[in-house]
């Protein structure tokens with residue numbers, strides 16, 4: 398059973414850019430980072446509105462003089478302190494990720510950046526190279542990838558329990574934007590503005606999550622894809638509020654991805670089903686403690702988190718509480734921040750063996766997400782032509 402006995406010599410001095418009052422995802426970062434005592438929030442540039450950001454940070458317990466007006470001042474001022482920041486999380490709208498991550502890495506900080514990592518493969522490749530040259534972690538906040546049952550799925554595929562992977566169905570299709578909610582929601586509005594959101598809306602906003610889950614669980618390498626996208630709310634064009642992707646993987650497996658914000662009535666519908674030559678497995682983020690395992694010719698099984706029949710002590714299969722208790726989104730995020738902390742610590746100690754044994758969503762996951770988006774746009778805008786990945 399996991400507990401918080403495992404410590405670093407001292408918590409990583411950590412800050413945030415964005416994630417201020419009223420933001421959608423700021424609290425999830427703070428709750429996850431602080432869960433195991435690996436990170437201590439000491440500074441930030443939390444908000445575009447400097448005064449609101451300072452007040453907000455102070456209310457979180459950050460010293461007022463360490464709540465900065467902008468990220469440039471944050472990085473410069475903290476670099477001048479002996480007890481300055483070691484790591485930063487970036488939870489701002491997509492258009493700012495590249496410049497803020499680049500500045501943070503140049504300032505010698507480990508970075509956790511939100512997805513999609515940048516606007517393009519080229520930008521993300523630049524950040525990956527910069528992180529490597531600075532010996533710094535560049536993590537991408539694919540927070541669902543900390544769910545223990547996805548790691549069980551990964552291990553089952555790796556051990557051949559379902560046979561050869563043939564088909565993967567990916568979807569993340571909610572219904573929250575089936576009308577023009579952006580007219581009264583700033584958080585929705587920027588997502589549908591290409592200057593802030595990037596070349597896609599639903600593909601980048603949610604499609605990248607199930608894409609990353611597919612890569613983590615199956616290890617499949619995409620070969621080519623075809624995409625169809627449209628905006629049912631016309632004012633969202635050229636960005637899509639619904640998209641379908643067909644994928645051919647190297648080695649013969651195939652897949653589909655459905656990303657949608659107009660799936661009326663649906664809460665999330667983030668699911669991944671992996672069909673092998675012997676059996677299939679299926680995971681759904683609305684019931685994340687269970688994994689469906691269906692062997693052809695046998696009754697379906699529902700595997701539960703925290704049970705002895707799961708595979709070994711895979712560090713991804715964190716058992717924070719016994720089976721039967723519902724773990725959820727925050728535990729999944731904490732599992733990812735836990736891995737980020739171990740990676741940052743190992744990187745500073747130049748412990749390559751520890752790094753080799755540690756999976757976390759890294760720059761490559763960010764790059765693959767960007768490649769998915771670039772290929773989808775090229776395909777969809779070219780009449781759903783097949784495009785090499």
Ligand code: NAI
Pocket residue numbers: 414415416417418419420421422423442443444445446467468488489490491493511512513538539540541583584587602
């Ligand atoms: P939001 O619009 O709700 O909040 C953005 C926050 O960043 C606000 O506090 C704003 O004042 C601040 N901000 C904006 N520009 C800034 C700058 N230059 N300096 C300092 N602060 C700045 O956005 P939301 O929904 O929280 O999304 C933020 C990012 O997180 C996006 O990239 C989004 O794709 C991603 N996201 C990821 C999720 C996940 O599951 N991993 C879930 C939701 C969002």
